[in-house]
Amino acid sequence: MESSDVELDFQRSVQAVLRELNTPAPALQSNRGMWRWSLHKKVERNPGRSSVLVRILLRELEKAEREDVRRVIIPLLLTLMYVLTKQATGITEELYRRAYTFCTRLLTLPAPYSTVALDCAIRLKTEAAVPGTLYQRTVIAEQNLMSELYPYQERVFLFVDPELVSPSVCSALLLEIEAAQEQQTPEACMRHVVSHALQAALGDACHTGALNRKLQASSRRVLEYYFHAVVAAIEQVASEDSPSRLGHLERLEEIYCSLLGPAATRRRFVGDLLQDGPASIPLPSPYITFHLWTDQEQLWKELVLFLRPHSQLRLSTDLEALDLQGFRTDWDLARVSTDSGIERDLPLGSDELPEPSSSEMERAALQRRGGIKKRVGPPAFSMPGSWDGPPGLHRRTGRPSGDGELLPGVSRVHTARVLVLGDDRMLGRLAQAYYRLRKRETKKFCLTPRLSLQLYYIPVLTPQDPEVSGKPELGELASFLGQADPWYESTVNTLCPAILKLAEMPPCFDMSQTVDPFILDVITYYVRMGTQPIYFQLYKVKIFTNLSHDPTEDIFLTELKVKIQDSKSPKEGSSPRRKGAAEGTGAELSVCYQKALLSHRPREVTVSLRATGLVLKALPAGDTEGFSHCTSPNAASATGCMCLRVSVTEVVKSSNLAGRSFTTVANTFRTSSIQVQSQDQRLLTLWLDKDSRRTFRNVVRFEVSPCPEPCSRAQKSKMSGLNSHGQEAEKNMAKLNPLLMPINTFSGIIQ
Template sequence: MESSDVELDLQRSVQAVLRELSAQAPALRSNRGMWRWSLHKKVERDPGKSPVLVHILLRELEKAEREDTRRVIIPLLHTLMYVLTKATGISQELYRRTYALCMRLLTLPAPYCTVALDCAIRLKTETAAPGTLYQRLVIAEQNLRSELYPYQERVFLFVDPELVPPSVCSALLLEIQAAQTQQTPEACMRHVVSHTLQAALGGACRAEVLQRKLQASPRRALERHFHEVVAAVEQTASEPSATREGHLERLEEIYCSLLGPTAAARGRCGGDPVPERPPSIPLPSPHITFQLWTDEEQLWKELVLFLRPRSQRRLSADMEALDLQGLLPDRSLARMSVLSTDSGIERDLPPGADELPAPSSPETERAGLQRKGGVKKRMWPPDISHWDGPPGLHRRTGRPSGDGELLPGVARLHTARVLVLGDDRMLGRLARAYHSLRKRETQTFCLSPRLSLQLYYIPVLTPEKRASSRHLELGELAAFLGRADPWYESTVNTLCPAIQKLAEMPPSLDTSQTVDPFILDVITYYVRMGTQPIYFQLYTVKIFFGDLSQDPVEDVFLTELKVKIQDSKLPKDAFSPRRRGAAEAPGAELSLCYRKALLSHRTREVTISLRATGLVLKALPASDTNDHTCLSVNVMEVIKSSNLAGRSFSTVTNTFRAANVQIQSQDQRLLTLWLDKDHRRTFRDVVRIEVVPCPEPCSGVQKSKALWLSSHHQKEVEGTKAKPKPLLMPINTFSGIVQ
């Protein structure tokens, strides 16, 4: 195929991707998600098309910038960066133009400037050391050991077997296993060495000869070449004044030593470059663990097992006690009593007394056996609220700030990408696990210093529910994410029917035929490029039962709380017969006390009594993604009317917004509660409920400090009441909320 035909074919594919962002035709809507996947597959099968595709995407981005067509900017940026990560042979001019474009996009509002800044940072590193993005991604995702880049990532795919059909679970498991059997550590190291040398040396690299040489190299020699390439790339990436010429010289030496003087002389080292079609270098899919979610503590256990191998980086003295092999309780870590040997005079202290020793020094290793020079103030446990980004409204977006250091000498080297499949009931279960995880972390504090936690969601509904109104009810959060982020709607929400089709297809008996794993590829694209979270407010509900001997129960919900009136009543001391012929009104008398949700954030308490057949409290807005954080309370109120035929009753739905709600039955009617539309989370014989925003969990030390401050500064803060920080659960998307 000629170059003009290649460019025309890729141009048509890019235009199809852009058209589907606002597609109204049924033909285009049915193929959503396939255009982007097929576009990347074209370049993956023929890597020589990568520079042409980069040029086309860059041209479309510049056109969108000129015409201010913002809806296509973020999809084009993600598509461009995904191509650049896997591509080789990209010219310096294309890198410079792309970087300059990203810098110009920083003048746009969020989330466009946020995504553009992330792309600009990665482009700057890739321009100085070509192949860095590919190399770091493979090392982290495949857990390859490297002292210079010790970061590790893992994708945890959680599926509730009661909510997802077994055929879907089997199809996903087979696709994941088939892909990972070919991704051995040796194969991944060969991919890294080959890709880095091709990206740096370009056409001067004899790609086919290089791959044959790597294929024939023993494990020890392959590891040596791998570490040499990683060291060269990381040295260039870490040097502030590193030059591309110096980086090329280092890789040329590795290339010549790998091929030998005779073979290398025909290429870059001695003769003219040999033009040849570069072979395809696959980007291995991330390491995915498939989990059937059957245990409430399963998420916690899997994260602990992920961190169990000790990092090669030495921990600080404060973190030596946090060995995950033993998981010591927090009570022994909250305070360390030491004998004071100083005089209390500052000038009598030895020099450097307040400085911590180096992480690898002998003083650090003996820190647990030595006495300190005095009692040092210890902030324990630190604030871990930045696990899920900055505080704010639950529809705020932004990039999580979990990649830095939380304590001195302890860096977050691990990233856990938790991906759940299912509907709103699965997200309710994830919300409970996330709340439990945060509460446990205030006691043990062993995950947050080392782990960056990212949450992802792919909606999956059973076929019979997709064709009914139940589908819309169970997919409210997926619909909200699709309205907030059009690229999420086009790329992720389309997986729901695709997964069903894959599960219904019979298995292929021809093992020699290679099949492209569509579902796995889209999952991989989502967890790699979905870096912008949307924060959702969790709500706490306190439930009081009619049986006074039963203690109240607390739970959390994410999307919905539903209340219905039971037929049974509480036992009465005396029986009061009703007048014969009197029609009993349906429902029950309820007392509602709530605080109105006002844009001015002023407090306004409202108390009403009414007769109702049920209530539904929704935490997600119906249509407006910019709506402020509040509960939407829908009350099915009973209206009594009198006419010549007698009394009649009708129901009408009243809706109001509230920050918190208290509901109590007044005429001894019992209530039934459902949380997050899950029949397994049903509470019966309820007389009262209290719903408030779920606060950020805090430890006993933080509670004691808060009580001490409130008692000692009561006069200063009289008239003001400190509000607890809300607990926000992030779900990653591609761009966050697009205005």
């Protein structure tokens, strides 16, 4: 195919992606997203054409900037970055410079454009100085390849609730994941890293055919040596303030000649003459573990086990001082090792390696084990506002805080990407697990100092019969995310019909038959490029079944629904029925709520009314409701953004010549907190997050308020000690930061 035909083909594909963005479609009902996938596949199958696509994407980005079409900037920019990460070969310095200059111009725009542009500019600067750095770091982290120079490790935890997702969907996803990971052995991933680094640095001078054959024939030990040598060469140059591209090239040439021998510099191999451009080097999909969510503590247990292996605890002796609560029995005993802490590798074997006097060889042959392990008390500082972003407003977008140090010598070198599949009910369970996780961390810092927690969501909804009424809408949060982020709508929301279609296909147990899995590719793209969270407020509800007893506490994320029970049986301790109470449907309710005002001034309203039910929604009703605010980090108070939308079905009594009649009227108001109590012995039934498993019956009163950040006992005792009467303590507790749960998207909320 001629260059003009290739450019025209790429141009048509890019325009198709832009048309999808500019053509709104019903959420979760369109089979879109294929153009983005096919565009990346074209470059992956022929990496020599990557520079053509990069040039087209830059041209479209500069055009969008001139015409102020901001809607397409972030999708095009992320598409560009994904191409540069997967295929860094053949990209000229001029293209890197144009991309970097464009990102720096975007820094004058408001968030999220400036936020995404800053992240891209940082990565572009590193990649331009040392080509192949992004690819190498991605593979090392995602595949958990041990490296002292780049110790960061990631894992994707895929959680599915078997009661909400059909067994056929679970089986189809598991088969696709296993089929893709069958070929992703550690040896294969190390070969990819070495080959990609040498090809990105040497370009046409790299004999890719001979290089791949040599790597395939090398033993595990030889492969590990060259892998660590390449990683050291790239990371040492990337860490310099003014990296020298010439010095980097010389180091990789030495490794290349050491691997292939003197013949590599004198002649080309015959097999390479038939190649049309550089060879395709795949970027392996992340290491994904599949979990059926059956235990309330399962998320915490999996995260602890992720940090537990000793092979991952060699990074710092301070890491060993942190307790893993629930996994040790002898907490107060120190474990002391009497050996030197050094273990030497086994004999090298028959393969030839460079001289053992080299520093790289010594580093590969020696490993330090933790020698003395002592128990220390929990750190004497308060819980951070959020694991992955600064404390702020409801649904505020922002960039994760990264791997800043929380303890001396301890950095967050582990990243857990928790991906949940399901509907709003699954997100309710995730909110419960997230709250318990944060609450557990206030007692003993186990995960927070070491782990960056990233949450992702892919909707999987079972088709509902339109003739059946009364069923809740289970995709509200997915629709909200699609309205907030058009690229999420075009890329992630399209997976719902694709996953259901995959489940209907007959299973294929031959791993070699799975080629270019679409669903796994989109999941991979989402967890890699979805770095901008949208924060959601969690709400705490206190439930009273008897006013003389302590309440039951729970939380919800999206919705709380209240219905009036038919039973009128009195409860012990409840007040007797008032005389003259109106007969008819519904129940007499006393409602006291804090009115949500733009002025942020507290205004309490108390009303008595007869109603048949209430619905408390935590999500905005329209496309723009909640988007115009809740994004500024400099707002005076978070209470103006954290508001519930309460819909009350009120029973109105009217008298006429025919007698008394009752009609229902729907009223809606906004509140930051609310208390509801039944006045005439009619009991209430509560549903949390549309989940029938989270149903509370025989309720006489409930209270809803924003869930605060969990605080430790030391913080509580400090607050309570300020005032013996507890008045000052209540004020301080009310000032605690609200607990926000982040869900990652591509851009956050687009203004």
